[in-house]
Amino acid sequence: MPKDKNKVPHLIAFHLPKFNRSRRKASRKAGLPPGTLVHVGEKREEEVKITVIDYDETTYQEKEVESVADCYTFKDTETVSWINVSGIHNTEIVQKMGDVFKLHPLVLEDILHTGQRPKIEEYEGYLFIVLKMLFRDKEKKDIISEQVSIVLTPHAVLSFQETEGDVFNLIRERIKEAKGRIRKMKTDYLAYSLIDAVVDHYFVVLEQLGERIEFLEEDLISDPHPATLRAIHGLKNELIYLRKSVWPLREVVSNLERGESPLIRKATRVFLRDVYDHTIRVIDTVETFRDLVSGMLDIYLSSTSNKMNEVMKVLTIIATIFIPLGFVAGLYGMNFDNMPELHWRWGYFFALGFMFIAALGMLAYFKRKGWL
Amino acid sequence: MPKDKNKVPHLIAFHLPKFNRSRRKASRKAGLPPGTLVHVGEKREEEVKITVIDYDETTYQEKEVESVADCYTFKDTETVSWINVSGIHNTEIVQKMGDVFKLHPLVLEDILHTGQRPKIEEYEGYLFIVLKMLFRDKEKKDIISEQVSIVLTPHAVLSFQETEGDVFNLIRERIKEAKGRIRKMKTDYLAYSLIDAVVDHYFVVLEQLGERIEFLEEDLISDPHPATLRAIHGLKNELIYLRKSVWPLREVVSNLERGESPLIRKATRVFLRDVYDHTIRVIDTVETFRDLVSGMLDIYLSSTSNKMNEVMKVLTIIATIFIPLGFVAGLYGMNFDNMPELHWRWGYFFALGFMFIAALGMLAYFKRKGWL
Amino acid sequence: MPKDKNKVPHLIAFHLPKFNRSRRKASRKAGLPPGTLVHVGEKREEEVKITVIDYDETTYQEKEVESVADCYTFKDTETVSWINVSGIHNTEIVQKMGDVFKLHPLVLEDILHTGQRPKIEEYEGYLFIVLKMLFRDKEKKDIISEQVSIVLTPHAVLSFQETEGDVFNLIRERIKEAKGRIRKMKTDYLAYSLIDAVVDHYFVVLEQLGERIEFLEEDLISDPHPATLRAIHGLKNELIYLRKSVWPLREVVSNLERGESPLIRKATRVFLRDVYDHTIRVIDTVETFRDLVSGMLDIYLSSTSNKMNEVMKVLTIIATIFIPLGFVAGLYGMNFDNMPELHWRWGYFFALGFMFIAALGMLAYFKRKGWL
């Protein structure tokens, strides 16, 4: 019953909402002067939260600020200041932040417009980095992509997230507890840590995809049905979008590592090389998944045709055996006056015997053909 | 009834007229000396309209000029002059414009010949840029492509459109109302604004394509029929043409941004980088659409074969159950004199019972096979 | 009746003669010392014709020369001399021409061997250019490719054609009537004009291919049959060969434009850039055609499978309705002594009624399945 099988709810992650949403907004913005600040993304209700963590090797301070102006004090101090903005739907806050840190209007526009591809841009005195954070929505089983914008200045790192996520919590903790070398390093290392956290999270998503692929492979071999096809198709589409996020990422990290920017110290570059390595592995895995999934499609198609073959064989065997026998029966059902066989004593039994032998012959033929 | 389904008019945007039209003209021109001015494109009746907007930070003047000679006064003034020509079927006007601004004959030829690919060419004292503006014809649901040629000189920007469009209206307004920075900048920023308007309009077209893709995806899953296939095929062909327009665009913008031309000021380059970013996103989206559409084709094919499978199963089940039963019935329809079963009291009921049990056995077999 | 449809003569341009012909000759030549002059190409009977056009801004002279030695006088005069050789099957003439103009033996070999790919080679004092001219044979509807070799020296341009064609006639006329700038320019502009004429002719061929593609598209949608498939296949093969000719062409023109050769003056380079642009458009079109044709193949395959689906549905509907009914009829055709229904008064009519209702039920089922 294909009906029931179609209801394999966790398989049908088949949709392209994220993508369309941002695309639509992009077109609505068409025609506005460049640098116009309009939030393009999902409208949210939560309040925007600004957290500042200010530290150096010996001091540590964390606080949630009320207004953007409070950030001004952290701007040029020698300590490393990490200002994280969760929620970018309040364009005013982003605008003020831009005023405080003297950011180019195009930077502010890109922070607000969540349809960016990962990129890095060098401006005078700061670097602007856009990343895509990926995670899976627990309920809907979808991959969700969120934009993270990072501004790296000599004494501060600004980060803008669409929602308050927990991906950066481990970094907060590391800073607080002075784990690893983070407290001894400068803003470039902090920016590296943020990027590293984002890239590391890709592996979580890939792992879940990998499990789905394995699950589908088993399905494919044991019992392929139309829902399997749809699930493969959905997976393929997700990989198309995933790929779109990870390829530009590579360029971003490579530019950071090999770029000439004085903001990146030499000691940090070796760590960036490590992140670069990870992005390459992410890309490798995505490409491998694509190969696997497209192989699965081939297998699905040919197993469909195998099934059809089997169906046809059953039909052919039954029809080939019984249609001729039916003919013989019909023959002796004719009402001609003069049909001598009908009056033979063992005529009926001869006929039965003949039919039996013919049927056996057919079966032997099918056996030889390898259809049985 | 596939008949009715074939009449899904808004799906069958299946044609290649634009392309052929320009191609044909191109061949007719074969053999003429280079620089011969012949208009290649759709013949139009409307009058050619020349509008001049002349401005700097403080002054603003807009007027529709009667003759090309009137443009001469704007040629070398320090203010920025934007001369827009709507309609290029009047070759004489283009010729005169070329005389006034000392344009190379090949530039004039390319302005008139609407089969160009997007390109940028550097001449002494000016840059020549060809773009393709895309929009959808409201009625025919087709993507229409129109050539926009831009000549960028130190003090003037000439733009040539095939018809009077409304894409540049927002720029006119921005200049008039001194919105954004446009009034403070020079001709290079104006040229950037024109390019930006053209590229931004691509997102509108892509959004519409995206909606059609979504619509087709749903169709494909709920009820694929031959018209779906034709719609996918049409979409695929449109993407082939779209792709042809957007790939060279990338090179054009990249050349502008990274080129050495003294006509492009440093302050404008950061905006060009932004347009470059947008073209990359346009290309990304087109490629993603291509991947999606080619995936849809696979799905269509396999759902066709799924359907066939289902049809075959029904046939096989019916035939496999009833052909053997029919044989048994035929058997006892034979007219042999000596057929003892016929004379048994319960023979008929035995026969019926046997048939019933055989049918049940068959059904059980199909159940086990998973065909029911 | 597929029989008739197979006879769509103008569609079956399905062959690879040109290609093989030159390939075969190439193998026969294997082993000869380099520089051996053997004509490789179609053997022709017509006489070889040598025409000289000698001109500068003020003078003009055109004559057909009898012997190669007559060309010697034109070799180093300040005027531009265009020596055109129609027919290269007379190796002696080519040899003598080589002696007069001091051409490298490998150049002469390549002129005679018509299986070259388009290429450009710089020798001391001259440039050697090989092009492929394409045109369609009127009768056979085939694309024919002919080799054109051009030798560009400071004061003369030699051109070698396989047959006397009319592609260069327009250039002759332009020179004669001093149209355009050709009489004011040097040999490099003449060479450019020849290349331009060859490239412009590609558009004519592409236009014809485009028409065939459109024609096939319509065929494909209205009524695909095996001859359509063969025509698509033939088109695909033609595009494979076409592609082989146009890709190297791009490199040739690009080398000419960007090369360092002192033979190419700056004023001519801007025209070469224009030809380059045209070759790019030719390549674009060929690639687009390839995409279209390969899409057509997919459509053909799936419409075949759609057709099969429809055939199967008819069979299934008929068989599924009548086989069970036939069984019921067979049932009451049995000859058991004790079959009470047979003796019921309205038995026959009950049976008929039952059959009718069963048939209606089946039809309803098919309706629900969407098969009717």
Added chain:
Amino acid sequence: MPKDKNKVPHLIAFHLPKFNRSRRKASRKAGLPPGTLVHVGEKREEEVKITVIDYDETTYQEKEVESVADCYTFKDTETVSWINVSGIHNTEIVQKMGDVFKLHPLVLEDILHTGQRPKIEEYEGYLFIVLKMLFRDKEKKDIISEQVSIVLTPHAVLSFQETEGDVFNLIRERIKEAKGRIRKMKTDYLAYSLIDAVVDHYFVVLEQLGERIEFLEEDLISDPHPATLRAIHGLKNELIYLRKSVWPLREVVSNLERGESPLIRKATRVFLRDVYDHTIRVIDTVETFRDLVSGMLDIYLSSTSNKMNEVMKVLTIIATIFIPLGFVAGLYGMNFDNMPELHWRWGYFFALGFMFIAALGMLAYFKRKGWL
């Protein structure tokens, strides 16, 4: 009976365990500070074994050391010291080794994390090389990949293996018996020898794959069945993973050969060029295998459809012959009162003869169609 054929145990090497295992671990590590030493790989029980071989042209010494501290004495001696660590699940030992040789924390992290891609990284004073050793598990018939990390310092080579393998035994022997030039060369030649041994082992794996491909080709031609398809699919997946290992290898060896590192002497570079050559051949072979395997898939699919064709032909022939005959028989089984033929003397025999002739006609028709 497809049932039996499915049990072709040595064909069904269809799994992706290795890959997933490391991927999963990678995600668990997400969020830890960089340089945290956690072993990512299969947990093993065997003890970690450290062997030191210390040699120059005249001296030779081999011993198994108990503690890492014992290695310190070999660190800066002029002789070449090869310290091999078999088993890396003991993170403490790796940590100590890092302390002794002053390795960067990221190097230690990469040694322990067995999900690396082949890579080479230059650090101050040493080179860090990661390779993937491939071999086939004897029992499971799977390709197993093991990480080999090599640290090349001026006076010592450290190598880290996941398990104690026998691939390096031949090198040990060569050193011991002073075969070839190894005793006369420095650490760079030793590192080269290790890489060479790893790459040479790839050929063994490829040879086994080649045998499986040949085996499957034969299967495919003589008797394709669903298990063949699964085996092809499994092979394809293995090649996807194999490819992932060998492509980066090429870059590693190329970097070593062409790199600027002072650790690589000129005399060794010619040998590295040789290894480079081998990796190219490995890649070539993998790509060739991919082409072959994807060709096999096509063949499988079309032979499935050939089989179906044959099945359909049998059905069609039988049905087409006997259904019309059955109709004729049914005709004369009708019970109309007035059926003159029934009372003809030879009616029955006429009917039989007619049927016989009809059947012969059908057979002739099929013969002409080429179906028999």
Added chain:
Amino acid sequence: MPKDKNKVPHLIAFHLPKFNRSRRKASRKAGLPPGTLVHVGEKREEEVKITVIDYDETTYQEKEVESVADCYTFKDTETVSWINVSGIHNTEIVQKMGDVFKLHPLVLEDILHTGQRPKIEEYEGYLFIVLKMLFRDKEKKDIISEQVSIVLTPHAVLSFQETEGDVFNLIRERIKEAKGRIRKMKTDYLAYSLIDAVVDHYFVVLEQLGERIEFLEEDLISDPHPATLRAIHGLKNELIYLRKSVWPLREVVSNLERGESPLIRKATRVFLRDVYDHTIRVIDTVETFRDLVSGMLDIYLSSTSNKMNEVMKVLTIIATIFIPLGFVAGLYGMNFDNMPELHWRWGYFFALGFMFIAALGMLAYFKRKGWL
């Protein structure tokens, strides 16, 4: 009868022996120290033959030498010496040759190991070139590839062949009879001549492949059967191997032409450019063949499905006409007591008429559907 058709012996050139043979040997060599001389290739019995041709513009001398030591006298003379070794299974001879000409052990290893890809390597004082000579085995119809190694020194050219072939005979003759410029040139021209001979021979092989492709195309159109598929598959595999040989060849010749080696004189470079041109044409042809063959596969698949369509149509037509008629016949074969039609005078003829009209109606329906 597919049985007979499968026996199309000259089509089934379906094998990968050459390839495997060398691969296997390669693995056996794994683990040996680099530079170990082991012959990897087909074991042969014939004696190794060493021929020396020594010449300059005026002198000429050809002799077969007995021992390698005899070659020593030719090593540094000013004349050009060509030492050709036919048969490399005698490793001792190669070893001695290496001693005389001071070749690097890796060079000797590569000469003996016939699984090399075409390559060029520069050593101090000589160039080492490996080529693959292709020819078709007359009997087995297979493409055979043989390794040719060339060592180019200032005064001598060494060439090593696996067997004594006749490809170089024409060069020998040209030297002997002082045809062309070969006697006036140095060793680089001789090396060029050898390479040219090898490359020219590729055209012979390609021509034969081209003929097989044409032959198969005709087969494909007139009457495709499973053996055609296998032949296409075999052709495809041969092209995969061919491609593997020709792509690296291009790099070899390009390196020779553009390289910096002082061994290549300027006068020879123009000839190398010619060979380069030929290799490009070889590659072009191989790629074209690949495109053609993969197009043939598509055609085969769709003609299979066309055939199936036709088979299904016949079945459907017959079944659709006769099953309903059979039902009607069965209806009047029922034995109900009360069946008024049976007793009508013209009942039988009415029934026959009805059947006839029904059959005609069906035929008309099929006609309209285009199935007849």
